[in-house]
Amino acid sequence: MPRPITAIIHHEALQHNLDIARKNMPYSKVFAVVKANAYGHGIERVYHAFQAADGFAFIDLDEGKRLRALGCTRQLLLLEGVFAFDDLYFCQKHQISFAIHSEHQVQWLEQFSQLNPEAKFDIFLKMNSGMNRLGFTPEQYPHIWQRLSKLNVVQSITHMTHFSDADGERFGQDGVKYQQDIFESITQKLEGETSISNSAAILRHSNHLQSDYVRSGIMLYGSSPDYPTHNIQDWNLKPTMSLRSEIIAIQNIKAGDSVGYGSNFIAEHDMKIGVVACGYADGYQRISPTGTPVLVDSIRTTTIGRVSMDMLVVDLTSIKNAQIGSEVVLWGYSSQGVVLSIDEVATTSGTVGYELMCAVTARVNFVQSQ
Numbered sequence: 317m318p319r320p321i322t323a324i325i326h327h328e329a330l331q332h333n334l335d336i337a338r339k340n341m342p343y344s345k346v347f348a349v350v351k352a353n354a355y356g357h358g359i360e361r362v363y364h365a366f367q368a369a370d371g372f373a374f375i376d377l378d379e380g381k382r383l384r385a386l387g388c389t390r391q392l393l394l395l396e397g398v399f400a401f402d403d404l405y406f407c408q409k410h411q412i413s414f415a416i417h418s419e420h421q422v423q424w425l426e427q428f429s430q431l432n433p434e435a436k437f438d439i440f441l442k443m444n445s446g447m448n449r450l451g452f453t454p455e456q457y458p459h460i461w462q463r464l465s466k467l468n469v470v471q472s473i474t475h476m477t478h479f480s481d482a483d484g485e486r487f488g489q490d491g492v493k494y495q496q497d498i499f500e501s502i503t504q505k506l507e508g509e510t511s512i513s514n515s516a517a518i519l520r521h522s523n524h525l526q527s528d529y530v531r532s533g534i535m536l537y538g539s540s541p542d543y544p545t546h547n548i549q550d551w552n553l554k555p556t557m558s559l560r561s562e563i564i565a566i567q568n569i570k571a572g573d574s575v576g577y578g579s580n581f582i583a584e585h586d587m588k589i590g591v592v593a594c595g596y597a598d599g600y601q602r603i604s605p606t607g608t609p610v611l612v613d614s615i616r617t618t619t620i621g622r623v624s625m626d627m628l629v630v631d632l633t634s635i636k637n638a639q640i641g642s643e644v645v646l647w648g649y650s651s652q653g654v655v656l657s658i659d660e661v662a663t664t665s666g667t668v669g670y671e672l673m674c675a676v677t678a679r680v681n682f683v684q685s686q
């Protein structure tokens with residue numbers, strides 16, 4: 317028998333969450349962002365649930381190839397654009413739209429245009445409106461737009477930017493206003509559609525922020541981008557991944573006994589503890605401290621001591637019926653339908669739901685459910 321750890325991917329929840337993105341932005345085309353192998357869920361496992369998406373956005377060329385292999389005929393968008401000149405041939409072959417965020421990519425496209433004047437690309441021109449990772453400054457932007465508009469391989473140019481603070485405030489003010497104003501002041505004078513919002517902007521700012529294309533990522537995977545201000549129930553989202561395992565050993569320890577490497581947990585009273593087949597080699601964060609929530613037989617309890625490579629330990633003192641084989645939910649749904657939010661586990665561990673779901677490793681058995 318394989319180790320009992322399983323990641324269950326919930327088809328209906330993925331569909332439901334995409335529907336929420338659509339309902340928030342009824343006038344926009346919705347890209348399902350499937351980078352990082354669909355936020356750790358597996359592109360092949362989410363693809364059919366995202367049939368209602370207008371397109372798919374990702375970072376790796378290979379992810380585009382896999383989508384085409386699944387029969388996808390929708391628009392595909394390479395969010396960071398190409399990494400080398402030859403990638404443009406790949407984009408031509410697989411009909412992949414791409415971002416252009418810097419001068420070297422413009423030069424590659426100019427060169428490509430001379431060699432392959434028959435190619436046709438829909439490009440997404442990225443403005444650096446304040447986040448200072450990728451994109452052209454507002455001053456450069458109109459000039460780059462002019463240069464690209466002249467290329468015969470460029471069929472359309474969509475104006476694109478990305479928010480640093482759509483999930484909260486920026487310098488004590490509305491988190492998107494600063495970047496939105498810059499972006500709009502430049503792009504209003506130029507032709508073309510726009511693509512601005514990520515999940516946080518879709519959920520929090522849809523009343524004043526419209527764009528022709530939205531790029532929904534984390535919300536599709538049942539994590540709230542602005543947790544703990546809002547949890548997934550507040551946004552009507554459902555968990556899409558349940559990481560479950562089982563109790564494989566039980567110990568009764570005495571006050572003063574320690575648990576695990578480093579003996580950093582010492583029992584204050586007699587305790588019943590359970591060993592769970594889940595460790596950092598499965599993607600559970602080693603940094604998750606004593607007190608990280610888990611469900612055992614659908615009842616909340618917490619981890620104790622250090623997470624090790626293949627195991628972690630939970631407190632069973634208040635779960636009298638727990639036994640070998642009892643179900644342990646690290647996040648997501650229990651088989652009884654009780655939810656442990658990935659956002660809560662992430663926050664206790666000093667990180668975000670994004671990181672937890674992306675980190676689940678290949679040795680975990682993935683299964684799909686309705």
Ligand SMILES: *Cc1c(COP(=O)(O)O)cnc(C)c1O
Pocket residue numbers: 349351395478513514515516531532533534535541
């Ligand atoms: C990852 C990404 C998104 C999606 O962000 P979420 O917060 O997951 O919705 C949107 N746009 C770009 C450019 C991205 O890299």
